[in-house]
Amino acid sequence: MKKLNINSLTILPLLGGFFLLTLITGCNTSDQNVHWDSATAKIIGEIQHPTVLPPNVPPPVKPNRGALKQIINMEVVEKVGRLADGVEYDFWTFSGTVPGEFIRIAEGDEVEFHLKNHPDNKFAHNIDLHAVTGSGGGAASSFTAPGHESIFSFKALNPGLYVYHCATAPVGMHIANGMYGLILVEPKEGLPEVDREYYIMQGDFYTVGKYGERGQQSFSMEKAMEENPDYVVFNGSVGSLTGDNSLHAEVGETIRLYVGNGGPNLVSSFHAIGEIFDRVHVEGGDMINKNVQTTLIPAGGAAIIEFKVEVPGEVILVDHSIFRAFNKGALGKIEVSGDENKSIYSGKIDDRIYQIEGGAVQVMPEVEREPIIAGSLKEKISEGKIVYDNFCKACHQAGGKGFTGVYPPLANSSYFKGDVNKAISAVVNGLSGVITVNGTEYNSAMPAQVLSDEEVSNVITYILNEFDNDGGEVTPAQVKAQRK
Amino acid sequence: MKLTIVLFWISFTLLSYGQGCQTAEVKLQSGEYIPMYNDSSNKRIYVENFSMDATAVTNEQFLAFVKANPEWQKSKVKSIFAEASYLSHWENDTILGAQVDPRAPIVYVSWFAAKAYSKWCGRALPTVDQWEYAAQADKYNAAGNSDEFKNELLRLYEKKQHNHQTAVGKGEPNYWGIFDMHGLIWEWTIDFNSILISGESRKDGSLDRNLFCAGGSLGSVYPLNYDAFLRYAFRGSLKAKYCLKGLGFRTVNN
Numbered sequence: 001m002k003k004l005n006i007n008s009l010t011i012l013p014l015l016g017g018f019f020l021l022t023l024i025t026g027c028n029t030s031d032q033n034v035h036w037d038s039a040t041a042k043i044i045g046e047i048q049h050p051t052v053l054p055p056n057v058p059p060p061v062k063p064n065r066g067a068l069k070q071i072i073n074m075e076v077v078e079k080v081g082r083l084a085d086g087v088e089y090d091f092w093t094f095s096g097t098v099p100g101e102f103i104r105i106a107e108g109d110e111v112e113f114h115l116k117n118h119p120d121n122k123f124a125h126n127i128d129l130h131a132v133t134g135s136g137g138g139a140a141s142s143f144t145a146p147g148h149e150s151i152f153s154f155k156a157l158n159p160g161l162y163v164y165h166c167a168t169a170p171v172g173m174h175i176a177n178g179m180y181g182l183i184l185v186e187p188k189e190g191l192p193e194v195d196r197e198y199y200i201m202q203g204d205f206y207t208v209g210k211y212g213e214r215g216q217q218s219f220s221m222e223k224a225m226e227e228n229p230d231y232v233v234f235n236g237s238v239g240s241l242t243g244d245n246s247l248h249a250e251v252g253e254t255i256r257l258y259v260g261n262g263g264p265n266l267v268s269s270f271h272a273i274g275e276i277f278d279r280v281h282v283e284g285g286d287m288i289n290k291n292v293q294t295t296l297i298p299a300g301g302a303a304i305i306e307f308k309v310e311v312p313g314e315v316i317l318v319d320h321s322i323f324r325a326f327n328k329g330a331l332g333k334i335e336v337s338g339d340e341n342k343s344i345y346s347g348k349i350d351d352r353i354y355q356i357e358g359g360a361v362q363v364m365p366e367v368e369r370e371p372i373i374a375g376s377l378k379e380k381i382s383e384g385k386i387v388y389d390n391f392c393k394a395c396h397q398a399g400g401k402g403f404t405g406v407y408p409p410l411a412n413s414s415y416f417k418g419d420v421n422k423a424i425s426a427v428v429n430g431l432s433g434v435i436t437v438n439g440t441e442y443n444s445a446m447p448a449q450v451l452s453d454e455e456v457s458n459v460i461t462y463i464l465n466e467f468d469n470d471g472g473e474v475t476p477a478q479v480k481a482q483r484k
Numbered sequence: 485m486k487l488t489i490v491l492f493w494i495s496f497t498l499l500s501y502g503q504g505c506q507t508a509e510v511k512l513q514s515g516e517y518i519p520m521y522n523d524s525s526n527k528r529i530y531v532e533n534f535s536m537d538a539t540a541v542t543n544e545q546f547l548a549f550v551k552a553n554p555e556w557q558k559s560k561v562k563s564i565f566a567e568a569s570y571l572s573h574w575e576n577d578t579i580l581g582a583q584v585d586p587r588a589p590i591v592y593v594s595w596f597a598a599k600a601y602s603k604w605c606g607r608a609l610p611t612v613d614q615w616e617y618a619a620q621a622d623k624y625n626a627a628g629n630s631d632e633f634k635n636e637l638l639r640l641y642e643k644k645q646h647n648h649q650t651a652v653g654k655g656e657p658n659y660w661g662i663f664d665m666h667g668l669i670w671e672w673t674i675d676f677n678s679i680l681i682s683g684e685s686r687k688d689g690s691l692d693r694n695l696f697c698a699g700g701s702l703g704s705v706y707p708l709n710y711d712a713f714l715r716y717a718f719r720g721s722l723k724a725k726y727c728l729k730g731l732g733f734r735t736v737n738n
Contacts, residue, residue: 090642119569119729122644122670123714124721145721147569147728168721170713208635218639221710222631 036188038157041067041108049073049105053097054199054235055247057258058104063190067108074101075116076125076144076166076179083205083231084238084329085386086214091236092123092166092177098236099201099262100164100181103129107159107188112151113138119147124168126150130300131162131183139167159187161284161302163260172264176206176224178236180262182302194306195253201260202268202297202319202330203236204229211328212390227265232324234317234332239389241317241332243398251338254278254308263299270297270305271320272334274313279306294320309336311345314403331394377461377473384462387455395446400467406444408437411467420460420474424482427456453479505548505605508538509737510661515626517617520712531617536610537734539652539663540671541601543574544586546593549601551578556597563725565596570727573648587651589669589732595724598672598733607735609674612719614736616712619666621659628659637711640667646730666711672733676719 046069052058077096083089094100105111115127124145128137132154141152165171166179182201206224207217211231223229234241241247249255261268277292281304289295295303309315317332318325325331395407402409415437416423425431432445451459453476460474512535516528550556550571557577558570572592575581595609602608610618622628644667653663665671722731 120646122641122646122730124718143721145718145723145726145728146730148721148726169717170710173710173713218642221635221638 036108038067038108038188039155041188043067043069043110045069046071049103049111051095051101053095053101054099054201055241057102057184057197057199060193060197061104061106061186061190064188065106067106067110067188069110069112070105071112071114072103073114073116074127075118076121077118078121078123080216082237083207083217083233084212085389087207087209087212087238088216089205089207090177090216090218092125092174092179094127094164094166094179094181098178098180098203099199099260100179102181102199102258103164103183104186105156105183106186106190107156109156109185110153111156112153113142114149114151115142115144116149117144117146121146123174125166125174125179126168127164128167129154129162129164129183131156131158131160131164131185133157136167137164143168156185159185160286161185161258161260161281161304163262163300163302165262165300172224173219173221175262175264176204176219178203178262180260182258182260184258191256191304194256196247196249197256197258198247198334199258200234200241200317200332201262202232202234202266202270203262204264204266205231205233207231212387214386224264229266229328232266232319232328232330234330238329238331242393246314246333246335249309249334249336251309251312251336251341254306255334257305258302259297259305260302261297261299265299266319266321266324267299268297268330269294269320270303271295271318272307273316273318275307275309275315277305277307280304309334311341312336312338313345326394377465380458380461380473381465383455384458384460385466387451387459388462391449391451392459400463402437404440405442408435408440408442410463411469412438413467413469414438417470420464420470420472421478421482423460423463424456424474424479427451427460428479428483453477505545505601507541507545507605507735509535510538511535512614512618512660513626515617517613517620517627519613519616520709520716529613529617531613532738534610534614535737536614536618536660536662537736538657538661540589540669540732540734541598542587542652543580543584543590543648546590546601547578547580547586549604553600553604556600561597565725566594567725567727569729570594570597572727573729584648585651588648589652589664591646591648591669591729591732592727593672593732594727595672595676595722597727599674602733602735605735607737609672609733610736611675612673612678615671615673616715618658618660618662621662621665623656624659626659634709634711637666638714641711641714644668644730669730669732670715670718670728672731673719676722677724 044066049070049072050058074094076094078090078092079096080088081091091098117125124143126139126143128139130137132138134154138152138154142150144150162183162185164181164183166174168174180201180203182199206220207230208220209217231238239245259270271294277295278290280289280292280295281287282289284302284304295305297303313336315334315336317334319330396402396410397407400410408415415435426446427449430446430448434441434443456479457474457476464470464472512533514531514533516530519529554560558574559577561570569592573584580586599609620627622633646669650668652668655663655667657663658665
């Protein structure tokens with residue numbers, strides 16, 4: 001290595017300068033902080049921790065409120081729930097939701113944790129909170145049979161955003177079934193005030209049936225071992241943060257997202273389409289990175305993300321390992337309302353992302369699917385809605401209204417008016433190049449969709465009848481005729 | 485090949501022992517199995533000949549026991565031998581009530597009570613080795629290790645209905661002629677706490693150090709034995725006085 005050519009005579013005064021600076025800064029801090037230590041902070045009161053379910057979080061900690069004893073009651077519930085439209089799954093949950101309730105405490109707080117395993121549950125469970133300093137993060141002390149309750153306590157020594165999860169064997173299966181959540185330990189002075197806070201947690205799910213296959217799906221241990229999930233979702237199901245479940249904000253507001261990744265296997269490339277993260281607490285810790293496009297969230301890790309929304313519209317949240325967003329469900333939405341600001345819109349939104357992502361025709365391998373035979377027009381429309389929600393809505397949006405300039409609208413569409421075969425062909429063969437729809441030019445690419453003739457006929461029938469188009473009914477034979 | 489297995493001596497005997505304590509039992513021939521956890525690698529455990537109840541002990545069988553042994557009735561049992569939920573699904577000390585099928589397996593029963601019942605019958609609770617040996621049989625093999633079988637077990641565990649209404653012996657018996665080893669309830673073993681999962685599955689320095697998280701898959705013989713992980717974890721969460729909605733037992737004769 002190259003030897004530094006600075007002699008000690010130069011460096012000593014420099015060091016002295018730093019020392020002086022440290023002394024001065026030290027004198028500026030208030031008296032109560034000088035000897036404050038989260039491990040020995042005196043408990044000055046006791047509160048019951050509120051149960052707040054995702055995507056919401058409990059209210060912020062008041063700055064320098066002092067250390068409190070917090071009683072947390074959490075119930076483990078095994079229950080069948082919705083994984084996607086028409087798809088149900090045997091979830092194992094904390095608090096009955098995936099992810100479990102958001103825990104919010106402050107540095108120095110003492111937590112008395114009550115873990116309750118519902119009597120109707122079939123399995124033993126426990127909890128490992130990454131915020132705990134102590135053996136197993138509470139796992140051993142909280143190991144609980146069905147119909148029992150375990151109590152343990154811990155002192156929150158380190159501020160940060162931490163994952164909690166079940167750590168009972170087989171751990172992977174407990175996590176894969178949904179047993180994870182986030183615990184925020186706020187620094188004693190609190191986090192800076194923001195306008196809105198939301199709680200999002202990604203997870204991968206492994207089902208015996210393929211993505212979108214109807215009915216009650218069971219955990220596939222082979223797919224889990226191969227780390228090959230059928231679903232990668234936010235907050236426990238496809239669509240948990242889109243449509244009616246979208247998050248909201250007003251122009252000019254600052255949003256703070258607490259984003260975790262339960263895994264069990266995949267690492268998330270968390271990204272917001274049409275926004276830049278102003279500040280990211282990297283890995284949920286003290287380090288703040290600014291102006292981040294995509295932040296990596298490891299399985300069993302988290303990040304605190306803050307950004308100000310400047311323009312109205314939709315901020316789309318994705319795992320930018322992008323097939324997960326468009327084919328496995330990792331999609332969420334923040335609807336921002338307020339006045340337009342054209343100068344910022346054109347200056348700030350990076351439109352290239354859409355074009356690069358859609359720049360090539362993607363054809364998936366042919367897969368045999370179980371046909372679902374819909375009889376009446378009404379049945380076709382309701383089956384078609386499920387196909388639409390699972391496969392089309394991510395781009396073409398609810399109500400087929402599209403995304404101006406990026407994803408053409410399907411509602412009252414001039415493109416396939418009078419010629420339904422153009423719509424069918426786009427679905428079964430894909431479509432790329434310049435088209436004009438309702439007066440706007442689109443130059444993008446849509447991949448051919450892996451759907452059966454039956455499914456395509458249903459979804460086109462749905463689009464024709466529900467989105468202010470020509471109406472009518474498409475048969476599987478018509479679809480077959482369009483396949484190239 | 486497997487045809488020879490069909491010629492195995494499986495015998496159903498309707499036995500009568502004790503006062504009102506009767507069951508159909510099945511003989512299991514001695515053999516080996518590889519337990520879920522042992523420190524050295526493929527150490528096989530030899531299991532001697534024994535007989536096991538073809539079905540779990542039922543509400544009506546247990547009712548006969550508490551009538552003959554009033555100290556085990558729910559109003560009289562000592563709290564160190566059974567927690568408050570003991571027989572809580574029964575109407576009272578000696579009446580099951582309309583919500584409980586007499587032929588459904590007895591649940592809400594402690595290890596102490598299960599042991600006392602077994603003794604009253606002149607029998608015993610199975611060891612973990614005996615129970616696991618009997619339970620590794622699928623329909624056609626004494627040792628069913630196919631992925632299909634393992635997946636089926638996970639399905640069965642998830643689909644269990646602890647409703648006190650499902651009678652024993654309704655499904656298909658396994659290779660030995662034993663019913664409901666997986667799909668109905670969890671079952672007590674005499675040494676349920678000998679192969680412990682203490683709760684910290686990943687690093688315990690004691691008996692159970694291999695049972696949790698990544699450590700579990702290093703110590704276990706077949707990493708895909710998720711069904712066994714679930715059983716051992718469940719046993720590890722128990723204490724002898726626990727009485728759970730989905731936990732009963734069957735007996736053996738050594």
